[in-house]
Amino acid sequence: MDWYHLILSASFVFIAIILSHRQGLGLEKDLLIASLRAFFQLAAIGYILKAIFALEDWPYIIFLLLIMVYIAAYNASGKLNRYIPKKQSIGIAGIAISLALAVSLILLVSLTIIPFTAQYVIPISGMVIGNAMTAVGLTFNRLQGDLKANRLLILASLSLGANPAQASALAVKTSIKAGLIPTIDALKIVGIVQLPGMMTGMIIAGADPLEAVKYQIMIMFVLAGAVAIASMFAALIGHRLFFNEEYQLLDY
């Protein structure tokens, strides 16, 4: 596709803008800004990726991955209450996501499923990090909600001599599930309700559909494992965010 045709495709946005105007939705400005942002952000990433793919040195790749992990960790802990220690929650989210990423990459590369080159590592890492981020975010939110909703039960456990891990055992379990469910659901419906973006892109770009499907299946398996690792770590270690050193449940 050339840039000229890409810009022509913006007419679809104008349809949306006109409809929004006619219906008095007041979304015109939002639509315009959002579309411009999508255009410039993705175009920029395109050029950056092109430059990165040319990189052969693994330290650059690792450095880029670390930045991606940090941003993801920051986002994953974004919805936590302000009384929950910020640095620790970003730290735990960061370790959870890195662990998921490290296990995924080490397995993929050592089983020679993919080579350790930027062209493979960066996009796959992007997906692993993005999904792990969502999973950790869901896990943290569920943990925060459950511990608050069951405050009296947690206090009762603590008063009977439980440590934080024992007192929050049930909340830990349900929050791991909360982190995993979207990925499991995606595995169930993929190909029926929706064709994954990556696969669609590959097919349009001229890849053999079967080849695209193979990569997609591989990605989804990797994501299932990665998300499980991230959620489990986030809950099993993360429950401590809600307690202090004195085994007291924080007020939040």
Next chain:
Amino acid sequence: MKLTIRNLSIYRQDSLIVQNLSTQIPSGSLTTIIGPSGSGKSTLLLSLNRLIPSQGEIFLGKTDINTIEITSLRRRIGMVFQRPALFSGTVSENLSYGPSLINEALSITEQQQLLTNVGLDISFLDRNASTLSEGQQQRLSLARTLANKPEILLLDEPTAPLDPHAALKIEELITTLQKIYNMTVLWITHDLNQAKRVSDNTLLLVGGKLIEEGPNIFSTPKDPITSLFIKGELEEY
């Protein structure tokens, strides 16, 4: 003295809830804590087993409670809340929870003894705890705490949600259990007649301050605030 409290102050989210409170609780006594709603009674109780942070000194016997390992402190100072706060599962699982935390099993005989002591039928053991009536759940909650064999029992309005008949039954049960288990009891109640019936000693808290304490604050109140409170003319703080 079982408990010695010196200059205890408690903050919750930056506001001072309990102010500079000092008192002593004799071994084996039953002390009631009374005061208007919001006066800091629950907050005071929660600080005694270090479920919330506090400033000042609390001694269990001659030991500063901050020097006692936290989980063993909480086993020694048991607590029962206004609502039963039972875990989902059977009566037996609830009873065994405390001992199970330190990998101790509670034998069937011990479980039956606990149920008998709190006036529940031993056939309840395998029942789901949620199928019990509110009064029965509160008995189970007491038994669950007693399974840890605490030296001190903290009670936060355990009879408040119950109907008068069930409340009176639980009241009698608590005074009996105190003797069986040889415990020192601190008991928050909003029922002044109950306080008069059961206490060796009473603390009156108003606005986070200890206004008056003693065995006779109902018959011979010294502070005018106490007189007001007893007459029911002090609803909040």
